[in-house]
Amino acid sequence: MRxxxxxxxxxxxxxxxxxxxxxxxxxxxTLLFSLRDAQTGKCCSLSAYxxxxxxxxxxxxxxxxxxxxxxxxxxxxxxxVPTIYWVHLxxxxxxxxxxxxxxxxxxxxxxxxxxxLLKLYKDTLHAPFWxxxxxxxxxxxxxxxxxxxxxxxxxxAGFRSIDVHxxxxxxxxLGASWRTTLGRVILPNIRVAALSGAFLTLAIVMxxxxxxxxxxxxxFPTYLQYVNESQAYPAAxxxxxxxxITWAAMLSILLVGRRGGQRTVRVGVGR
Amino acid sequence: xxxxxxxxxxxxxxxxxxxxxGAFRSQDGGYTLDNITxxxxxxxxxxxxxESIRISLTTALLGGLFGLLIAYAAIRKGTPGWxxxxxxxxxxxxxxxxxxxxxxxxxxxxxxxxxxxQFIENAFGVNIYQHGFAxxxxxxxxxxxxxxxxxxxILVIAPAIDGLRxxxxxxxxxxxxxxxxxxxxxxxxxxxxxILGAVILLFGNSFAAYATxxxxxxxxxxxxxxxxxxxxxxxxxxxxxxxxxxxAFGMFVVLAAMxxxxxxxxRRASRWAK
Numbered sequence: 001m002r003x004x005x006x007x008x009x010x011x012x013x014x015x016x017x018x019x020x021x022x023x024x025x026x027x028x029x030t031l032l033f034s035l036r037d038a039q040t041g042k043c044c045s046l047s048a049y050x051x052x053x054x055x056x057x058x059x060x061x062x063x064x065x066x067x068x069x070x071x072x073x074x075x076x077x078x079x080x081v082p083t084i085y086w087v088h089l090x091x092x093x094x095x096x097x098x099x100x101x102x103x104x105x106x107x108x109x110x111x112x113x114x115x116x117l118l119k120l121y122k123d124t125l126h127a128p129f130w131x132x133x134x135x136x137x138x139x140x141x142x143x144x145x146x147x148x149x150x151x152x153x154x155x156x157a158g159f160r161s162i163d164v165h166x167x168x169x170x171x172x173x174l175g176a177s178w179r180t181t182l183g184r185v186i187l188p189n190i191r192v193a194a195l196s197g198a199f200l201t202l203a204i205v206m207x208x209x210x211x212x213x214x215x216x217x218x219x220f221p222t223y224l225q226y227v228n229e230s231q232a233y234p235a236a237x238x239x240x241x242x243x244x245i246t247w248a249a250m251l252s253i254l255l256v257g258r259r260g261g262q263r264t265v266r267v268g269v270g271r
Numbered sequence: 272x273x274x275x276x277x278x279x280x281x282x283x284x285x286x287x288x289x290x291x292x293g294a295f296r297s298q299d300g301g302y303t304l305d306n307i308t309x310x311x312x313x314x315x316x317x318x319x320x321x322e323s324i325r326i327s328l329t330t331a332l333l334g335g336l337f338g339l340l341i342a343y344a345a346i347r348k349g350t351p352g353w354x355x356x357x358x359x360x361x362x363x364x365x366x367x368x369x370x371x372x373x374x375x376x377x378x379x380x381x382x383x384x385x386x387x388x389q390f391i392e393n394a395f396g397v398n399i400y401q402h403g404f405a406x407x408x409x410x411x412x413x414x415x416x417x418x419x420x421x422x423x424x425i426l427v428i429a430p431a432i433d434g435l436r437x438x439x440x441x442x443x444x445x446x447x448x449x450x451x452x453x454x455x456x457x458x459x460x461x462x463x464x465x466i467l468g469a470v471i472l473l474f475g476n477s478f479a480a481y482a483t484x485x486x487x488x489x490x491x492x493x494x495x496x497x498x499x500x501x502x503x504x505x506x507x508x509x510x511x512x513x514x515x516x517x518x519a520f521g522m523f524v525v526l527a528a529m530x531x532x533x534x535x536x537x538r539r540a541s542r543w544a545k
Contacts (some may be wrong), residue, residue: 008351010510012344016354019341023365026376026418029386033379051366083275091445094315103278107526109479111497112519115504116286119293145282164445214504221525224371242372250364
């Protein structure tokens with residue numbers, strides 16, 4: 001005998017539908033808005049997309065933001081993977097310390113961090129131009145900190161799910177160097193965690209406005225804000241393209257997570 | 272370990288410390304409490320904190336309530352599995368929306384020439400902007416913030432709802448308890464630390480938000496603490512260069528107090544986690 005599937009509760013339907021309406025209406029409205037004709041304001045025209053896709057600023061800022069995201073991911077992983085590995089292997093007493101540091105960015109959000117960074121490096125230390133004037137140093141420096149909690153929680157879960165000690169001992173006993181052990185034994189085993197951290201970082205950097213705008217750098221989000229202020233319909237098109245980037249990054253996390261059979265950590269990003 | 276701690280010091284600890292110390296510095300280099308007291312005494316600065324706290328509290332409570340109801344509706348027995356995973360996936364993405372694109376999506380929806388604004392005007396003959404609504408007002412900002420607050424609540428609370436085991440509700444039903452008694456004596460007490468922790472997280476999430484509010488309200492002057500700090504950095508609206516740091520210090524105090532409540536709640540909530 002098969003048990004009949006219980007029917008969905010009416011109140012559940014109500015809340016799910018209300019939620020779906022609230023979440024879908026702004027997306028649909030943005031789509032309709034982006035299809036309005038620049039002259040008449042009526043539907044439907046793809047001219048707004050043409051304006052954005054033919055704007056060299058769109059391509060150059062998206063390239064800058066993407067490059068910054070890759071640099072942030074690289075620096076972040078190089079910095080955090082060996083650290084968290086070592087904490088799990090040899091210094092478990094430091095785990096609460098590192099975990100505490102991972103919570104600090106929640107108490108020091110971007111708006112506070114940018115005040116501190118500018119006061120310290122610009123007003124007090126008068127740091128040289130190659131550091132202050134180039135997004136690849138100043139912004140990436142800050143973005144690694146913004147990404148730190150997300151990469152940390154992702155990697156920490158990854159390291160907890162593997163047997164760090166046995167893997168390390170086996171590899172070392174077979175004569176592998178520390179670098180080979182880390183690169184060819186440990187890294188492949190935490191690949192899923194590292195990838196989720198990387199995609200989250202990509203989503204963060206592609207959307208970060210606060211620090212970029214207040215330290216006067218041109219990135220994709222500051223370009224979006226500039227379009228918002230100047231051209232209504234192309235702004236809707238650019239907004240949808242930007243949503244597309246977030247979607248792609250977040251869905252990639254789910255895909256690698258599902259394939260690796262590991263639960264990924266997802267928390268809201270400071271906005 | 273050394274590069275890691277050196278990096279954290281360079282880009283997190285020392286800059287944060289600079290803000291803390293700067294908040295207590297006077298213009299001639301001495302130490303003073305004047306920057307802090309001037310926040311309390313200056314009407315528009317005090318007003319900004321009040322406004323920020325009010326918006327954060329409203330969106331944390333409403334986001335928490337609706338997030339909880341939607342998460343429970345998606346997870347409870349009877350809801351098909353695909354509905355649940357659709358809401359889970361969407362929340363994972365939507366909690367990461369925000370900032371400039373989110374602000375514009377709502378301008379396209381409920382701005383002066385937004386799709387929904389015009390729809391309401393055509394269908395019912397009512398212009399909501401003549402009835403006190405504006406997307407850059409407090410109500411407008413709250414409505415937009417809920418777009419990332421509700422999904423964040425769904426993400427954070429879903430594991431706790433999952434932790435409510437079916438046996439508990441069956442056991443209480445077998446012992447003759449009503450649904451209300453089950454929630455009053457079992458469900459809610461187990462969920463409460465997670466709910467409170469999540470609401471605190473939502474409060475901080477909204478309190479620290481800058482980009483969304485900046486994009487919605489630019490130039491219209493809804494005074495929020497992050498906005499004031501931002502205009503201090505770019506335009507020096509304050510006569511005293513330490514005022515921005517004092518404002519940032521005030522934000523830090525609020526967020527740190529929040530963490531002090533959050534961490535023990537989190538520890539307690541994890542007791543029933545699977």
